Amino acid sequence: MKVYGHPASTCTRKLLCALAEKGVDYEFVLVDIMKGDQKSAEHLARHPFGVVPVLDDDGFVLYESRAILRYLNAKLGGLAPTDAKDLGVMEQWISVEQSYFSPPAMKAILEIFFSPMKGTTPDPDVIAKGKAEAAKALDVLDRALVGKEFLAGSFSIAEITYAPYFQYLFDTGLGDIVKERPNVAAWWSRISERPSWQKAIGKAR
Ligand SMILES: N[C@@H](CCC(=O)N[C@@H](CS)C(=O)NCC(=O)O)C(=O)O
Structure with a gap:
């Protein structure tokens, strides 16, 4: 491939x-x-x-x-549940990521990431608005993750779709919206410590 x-x-x-x-x-x-x-x-x-x-x-x-x-x-195989209900749950969380979480998270992240390249100062209002919107989705995730290791039973595509945006929240100093939510924070630890994620970000072979 x-x-x-x-x-x-x-x-x-x-x-x-x-x-x-x-x-x-x-x-x-x-x-x-x-x-x-x-x-x-x-x-x-x-x-x-x-x-x-x-x-x-x-x-x-x-x-x-x-x-x-x-x-x-x-x-x-092995990246999604086979049970119909678990599969539906996985798809629901992928859709939540794409619709409600990553667009506002990326607005805040890109404001921080690209401002120095453009020679401008990051706009705090853009960052605050992006964070607040993304945090609403994280509140929903935090409730859904009570007593759960992963969103749809076991590690799946759902986790993979959130991971890059979480990584950049931390890399741009916006990780507080993750850390403030205990179930989301524990879930991110489980994801980010996986060798596959470490490899994806070039930290492991
Ligand atoms: N919906 C696309 C989005 C792809 C996308 O936006 N890729 C970015 C990098 S993460 C890109 O190529 N940006 C360069 C550009 O917009 O010109 C996907 O899920 O693959």
């Missing part, structure tokens, strides 16, 4: 985590999103929306990180 992506990209990291969970070897092809390579004709032929990641499985080309995660589970 080939992964076209960038090591700092949230969506690329989801794939790297899933592949590490399954112990699958892959070739990593750098698409340098800092230099705009994702908009090159070569990459647009793989991904018409000009973003990363893209998976190439022996000529079968797929884009959109969550679709790729589901494909990897369908092909390799």
Whole structure:
């Protein structure tokens, strides 16, 4: 398998985590999103929306990180529950992540991440608004995680979809919204300590 992506990209990291969970070897092809390579004709032929990641499985080309995660589970197994109710619960939490958590979290994260590159000071209002919105989703997660190790029975794609955004909350100094919620904080410890996540962020081989 080939992964076209960038090591700092949230969506690329989801794939790297899933592949590490399954112990699958892959070739990593750098698409340098800092230099705009994702908009090159070569990459647009793989991904018409000009973003990363893209998976190439022996000529079968797929884009959109969550679709790729589901494909990897369908092909390799072990990344999602088989019980219908657990599967529904997993999908619910993936949808919550995509709809209510990561968009506001990323607004706050990107404000901190890109301001120095633009030579501007991060806008505290943008950060506060993003954090407050993301925290609402974390409140819901915190209640759902009472007495649970993982969202849908065992570690699944649901955990993988949240991980990159949690990582960047901590990396940009916004981890307090995680730490303040005990069940979410314990859940993040379980996820972030996994060798697959350490590998996805380049901290382990
Ligand atoms: N919905 C897409 C989002 C992909 C995405 O936004 N990728 C970012 C990196 S995490 C990217 O390529 N950004 C560069 C750009 O927007 O030009 C997915 O889940 O794969």
